Amino acid sequence: MDHNKGLSTQQVADILHVSKSTIYDLIKKGEITSYKVGRKVRFTQEDVDDYIARARSLQAASAAKTYLPNDLMVGANQSSQNFIICGQDVILDVLSNYLRLNGISALRAYIGSYDSLVSLYQGKVQVTASHLWDGDTDEYNVPYVRRLLPGIPAVVIHLTCRVQGFYVAKGNPKNIRTWSDLARDDVAMINREKGAGSRVLLDENLRLLGLSGAQINGYYNETSSHLTVASAVSSGEADVAIGNEKIARQVDNIDFIPVKKERYQLIVKKEDLNSHEVMTMLKIIRSATFKKEFANIGGYDTTDIGQIVAET
Structure with missing residues (x-):
């Protein structure tokens, strides 16, 4: 097809x-x-x-779940408005499902980290997930929250750590190990869309190396998910792509070369922190039941999940 x-x-x-x-x-x-x-x-x-x-x-x-465990039961308050969570990881789908079981009309928006923060700034969503790396500070998310939500106090809540890296053909026949390898003439990549966390990680590393996208074969060949870029490498359409470790385990004929441990975090406006919806969300992600959902799934580290790590 x-x-x-x-x-x-x-x-x-x-x-x-x-x-x-x-x-x-x-x-x-x-x-x-x-x-x-x-x-x-x-x-x-x-x-x-x-x-x-x-x-x-x-x-x-x-x-x-035919019933909700006690640590996930918050109250009978029925949400009258949609509560939109923005981001692309399945952990957010499971979270939304638990919110609906608690009577909150949780909806999902599947867009990248950068556009998610812009949507939060514009008031289109209530929660956004982000994994945007800043090359100057070696910090995740907080620098972008300050830039993209000017004048809006926000709270950054840790969700999970994931490992980002290179998807390469099985056996890594082209010996791709570092960011500078992407600029080799014999290497062709497939890229994520602008604003995706993996794309920002790539662009920041190229900037630090003094490289431009025009020097990378396949840089302008974009697609919109980890799965599709991994599949392109698996089928031989590209030599390398950037994505997270979890997806690499789902696609045949590729290897994963780790390059960065990232922090995948939730951002909410500070004015919403004590709302019923956000308080319910925090209770869910901090619960033993929610942590157990992901404890045995490769690619997730739920240490410190639910911890408020920054206020801007």
Whole structure:
């Protein structure tokens, strides 16, 4: 299948065995990614695959919980407004599911870290997840929160640590080990979209090396998920891509070369910190039950989860 081919709303509806109106509802809720060509809505196969993967994760979490453990029960308050959590990791899908079980209308927006912070600044979402690295301070997220939320006091809450690195072909035949290797003539990469945490990590390292994207083969070949860049390396379409360790374990015929331990964190406006929704979210992520969900899944370190690490 050509994964770059645009799919129509009807084709996606046929794949998912639902009506076209259901697809439009998913778009409105931000649960499936789409784009427009003129006035027509189109999807990539990756958009559909990502939606299916997230839906399966939520169903698995729901099936495993016929009741809420005591450490996840907060109260009977029913949320009257949508509570939107922005970010692309499955840990956020599970969190949203627990929030809904607590009566909070939690929705998901699947966009990258940079655009997520802009959406928080604009008041379009209530919580955003971020993993943006600043090369000058070797610090995650806080410098970007200060820049992208000017004049808005915010709180940074630690969620998990993940390892970022290079996806390379099995056996690493081109011996790709460092950021400078990406500038070699015999290496072609596939890149993440602008604003994604992995893209920012790449761009900051290239800046520190005095390199530009124009010097990197494949730099302008962009796609929108860890899974799709890993799959491109697996199929031989590219020699290298940047992504997290967890996805590398899900794709055949690739190896993972670790380069950076990153901090994946939640950001909320300080004015919302004591709201019922945010307090419920904090109770959930700090609970033993939530930590246990991810304790045995590779690629997650839940040490210090739920800890407030900065206020801006």
